[in-house]
Amino acid sequence: xxxxxxxxxxxxxxxxxxxxxxxxxxxxxxxxxxxxxxxxxxxxxxxxxxxxxxxxxxxxxxxxxxxxxxxxxxxxxxxxxxxxxxxxxxxxxxxxxxxxxxxxxxxxxxxxxxxx
Amino acid sequence: xxxxxxxxxxxxxxxxxxxxxxxxxxxxxxxxxxxxxxxxxxxxxxxxxxxxxxxxxxxxxxxxxxxxxxxxxxxxxxxxxxxxxxxxxxxxxxxxxxxxxxxxxxxxxx
Numbered sequence: 353x354x355x356x357x358x359x360x361x362x363x364x365x366x367x368x369x370x371x372x373x374x375x376x377x378x379x380x381x382x383x384x385x386x387x388x389x390x391x392x393x394x395x396x397x398x399x400x401x402x403x404x405x406x407x408x409x410x411x412x413x414x415x416x417x418x419x420x421x422x423x424x425x426x427x428x429x430x431x432x433x434x435x436x437x438x439x440x441x442x443x444x445x446x447x448x449x450x451x452x453x454x455x456x457x458x459x460x461x462x463x464x465x466x467x468x
Numbered sequence: 469x470x471x472x473x474x475x476x477x478x479x480x481x482x483x484x485x486x487x488x489x490x491x492x493x494x495x496x497x498x499x500x501x502x503x504x505x506x507x508x509x510x511x512x513x514x515x516x517x518x519x520x521x522x523x524x525x526x527x528x529x530x531x532x533x534x535x536x537x538x539x540x541x542x543x544x545x546x547x548x549x550x551x552x553x554x555x556x557x558x559x560x561x562x563x564x565x566x567x568x569x570x571x572x573x574x575x576x577x578x
Contacts, residue, residue: 358511386566395555396512396568411565445511447566457502457566459511 355379356448358460365436366468373431373463375446381426382448386457387419390443402429436467472556477573480550486543488572490556493537499560501532503541505552506571512555515541546576 355378365371375385383404388396400421401409408421418440420432429448433440443464449457473491480486492501500519504512516523516530518539523530529542543550555571 356511388568395553395570396506398565398567401565443509447512451561455561456514456517458514459504462509462511464509 356446356458356460358446358463360463361461362464362466364466364468367437368435371433371436371465373433373444373446373465375429375431375448375460377427377448380448380450382429382450383426384451385423385429385446385448387421387429387431388445388447390445390462396445399431404429433465436465438467441465441467472558472569474554474556474569474572476570477575479575479577480543480546482548482576482578483545486546486550486574486576488541488543488554488556488574489538490541491538492556492558495536495558496560499558501530501536501539502557502559502566503528503530503554504557505550505554505574507552512568515554546574548576548578550574551576 357376357378359374363371385402387399389399390396398411399414402421402423404423404426410416423429443462445462447457447459449455500517502517503515506512516525516528518530518532532539553571553573555568557566
């Protein structure tokens, strides 16, 4: 089956620094990728839709200048958490799939971000 | 996309069938029903999806009612490794946003 690779698996950073998370589709081209965040014991919350070659679409309440998304190729999308603060500590997950009705969406293994 | 309702938690004895219900009463004709599960600290794993007909694969079976307003995911012989949170999602197209509800936390008991 299709594989979505996410890197890094975990990252610890100091408050005020920026962190980049990569999401790759390994055996298919993804025109659309999604980014989620998940707090402990909560469900996944969709943050933004990443579209290849165009600007990402952010969900209501998600700061686009805080969470920069770049989808420069059909196999790679990146999420950069800028000027990270402790409240940004969370589990970030990306997803991608072949777009269409009845197609499948696959998820990366997630990135645990801890901001000190 | 249609919203879904699932029981917050369920228990199942190891080796028995686990039947996880999902209500999607506002589903429209071209929306698919997807099931994913998430084991602690991992990304969601695809299980199965369907439109109208019942579906079966190596992991599970999906039973969709004739009016399509509800569905049931069946794990035929639950094992301890099936302990996870199971999410039912309804969407027209994988290019559209996938919104997760609260899911069902399934605990398989030895």
